[in-house]
Amino acid sequence: MVAGSDLSVDKDKCIGCGICMASYDQLFKFDKQGKSIVIESGECEDCDIKDVIEICPHGAIAERS
Numbered sequence: 012m013v014a015g016s017d018l019s020v021d022k023d024k025c026i027g028c029g030i031c032m033a034s035y036d037q038l039f040k041f042d043k044q045g046k047s048i049v050i051e052s053g054e055c056e057d058c059d060i061k062d063v064i065e066i067c068p069h070g071a072i073a074e075r076s
């Protein structure tokens with residue numbers, strides 16, 4: 012299980028391509044600037060955090076420490 016609170020998006024790396032929302036719309040949404048932000052309350056029961064991180068071709072998604 013992956014929770015939104017497990018993830019972070021680096022706004023400097025995000026180009027707003029939307030790939031993360033297309034695959035994980037329960038975990039990411041666009042902010043007002045058209046960049047991805049984490050849905051803090053979002054959860055994906057069948058997701059693997061490694062897959063979620065690797066979906067971003069720009070390396071903007073990371074596991075929150």
Ligand code: SF4
Pocket residue numbers: 020024025026027028029030031032046047066067068069070071072
């Ligand atoms: S896949 Fe990466 S670059 Fe594209 S919107 Fe999501 S975080 Fe931003």
